[in-house]
Each structure stands twice: as C-alpha cells, then as structure tokens.
Amino acid sequence: AAGVIQSPRHLIKEKRETATLKCYPIPRHDTVYWYQQGPGQDPQFLISFYEKMQSDKGSIPDRFSAQQFSDYHSELNMSSLELGDSALYFCASSSDRAYEQYFGPGTRLTVT
Amino acid sequence: RKEVEQDPGPFNVPEGATVAFNCTYSNSASQSFFWYRQDCRKEPKLLMSVYSSGNEDGRFTAQLNRASQYISLLIRDSKLSDSATYLCVVNTGANNLFFGTGTRLTVIP
Numbered sequence: 001a002a003g004v005i006q007s008p009r010h011l012i013k014e015k016r017e018t019a020t021l022k023c024y025p026i027p028r029h030d031t032v033y034w035y036q037q038g039p040g041q042d043p044q045f046l047i048s049f050y051e052k053m054q055s056d057k058g059s060i061p062d063r064f065s066a067q068q069f070s071d072y073h074s075e076l077n078m079s080s081l082e083l084g085d086s087a088l089y090f091c092a093s094s095s096d097r098a099y100e101q102y103f104g105p106g107t108r109l110t111v112t
Numbered sequence: 113r114k115e116v117e118q119d120p121g122p123f124n125v126p127e128g129a130t131v132a133f134n135c136t137y138s139n140s141a142s143q144s145f146f147w148y149r150q151d152c153r154k155e156p157k158l159l160m161s162v163y164s165s166g167n168e169d170g171r172f173t174a175q176l177n178r179a180s181q182y183i184s185l186l187i188r189d190s191k192l193s194d195s196a197t198y199l200c201v202v203n204t205g206a207n208n209l210f211f212g213t214g215t216r217l218t219v220i221p
Contacts, residue, residue, distance in 0.1 A: 033208060033209075041213075042199065042211040042212065042213050042214060043156065043209075043211050044211075045208035045209065045210075048208055056208050058208055088153070090155055090156070092209075099144060099161070099203075100146065100158050100161060101158070101209060102158060103155040103156050103157070104155060105154070105155050106154075106155050108153075
C-alpha cells in the first residue's frame with residue numbers, strides 16, 4: 001500500500017539559511033500534519049491542514065510556514081534556521097481528522 | 113504537566129514474556145487513543161487504536177479506562193522484533209496528536 005512520502009530524507013543547512021520540506025500524503029487522505037522530533041524527545045505537533053486550509057496550529061515558530069496544495073501535498077518552509085531546529089520532521093496524513101494518522105519516514109534536518 | 117504521561121522504562125524482558133505498558137492522559141475530553149511503536153531514528157508506526165471496549169490484535173491487547181483516564185498495552189509471548197519504543201498517543205479532538213515520551217522495550221534472547 002502507498003505510504004506517506006517525504007523529501008528530502010536528509011538535509012544539511014547552515015544557520016540563517018532557509019529550507020523547504022515536502023510531504024505527499026497517502027492517496028485520498030485529505031489531512032496533513034507536521035511534527036518535529038528532537039533528539040530523545042517525543043514528536044511535537046507543529047501544524048495541520050484539512051482540505052488545503054490550515055486547521056490547527058501547535059508549537060510552530062513564526063519563522064516557519066506551511067501550506068497544502070491543490071494536489072494535497074504539503075510543504076513546510078523554514079527560514080532563518082537556528083541550531084535548535086535540527087531535528088526529525090515528520091509528516092503524517094489521515095482520511096478523517098479524528099482518527100488514525102500515518103507517518104512518513106521523516107526528513108532529518110541538520111543545521112550547522 | 114504533559115498531556116500524556118508514560119513510564120519511560122526501559123523494560124528488558126526475555127523472549128516469550130508478557131509485558132504491560134501503561135499511560136495516563138490529562139484531558140478528560142480526549143476522544144481517540146492509540147499505541148504507536150517507533151524504532152530508532154524511524155517514523156512512528158500505528159500499532160493499534162484503543163477502544164473503550166478494549167481490543168486485541170494477535171499478541172497485543174489494548175485497554176482504555178475513561179473514568180481513570182488510563183490506557184494500557186499488553187504484549188504476550190514477546191518476540192525479539194517487538195524491541196522498540198512504544199508511544200501512547202491521544203487525540204483531544206483538536207486536529208493533532210499528543211504523544212507520551214514513550215516506553216522503551218528490549219526483548220532479550
């Protein structure tokens with residue numbers, strides 16, 4: 001079965017640079033979620049989209065923004081990167097906002 | 113206080129053992145409950161949803177006690193491949209999940 005696709009899988013950036021992470025949800029899933037997982041931490045919710053509209057916002061810094069496009073894929077844009085932004089960024093998708101979320105393999109971002 | 117509290121472990125058990133994990137959640141309005149497993153540096157994978165009536169999937173049994181705001185996961189006949197971190201996850205009705213810090217399980221040959 002098709003899973004959530006994320007790209008790139010690994011990304012190395014320098015401080016103050018920008019990064020764009022992409023997420024392609026499972027086909028026919030209309031909701032996309034972004035999570036950040038720091039080393040030794042549990043995943044922290046950043047933001048979600050339902051039918052291309054932002055539906056909920058968590059601990060996403062103002063330097064980050066995201067959107068969901070007409071084909072339901074989503075992009076997380078990160079600017080003025082800081083060392084503390086180094087983490088695993090997961091995208092998840094679901095076909096119903098209240099139920100199971102399926103995670104992509106994540107993008108490992110390293111900021112140097 | 114975290115939305116979801118779990119014993120971080122680690123739990124080291126021999127193959128074939130039965131092991132139980134517990135977690136509590138703070139928001140009484142929480143609507144959906146899940147157990148995910150996460151292997152090192154990999155994505156969380158949905159293990160099972162947890163229903164009020166309790167549910168079983170092979171060697172795995174999940175229970176929910178809404179009155180006590182308590183969720184459990186029982187693993188019978190542990191396999192080496194069960195070694196992972198088990199995450200208790202709660203959806204409060206908002207459009208996101210709250211994760212516990214995870215319980216690390218190592219099954220020993």
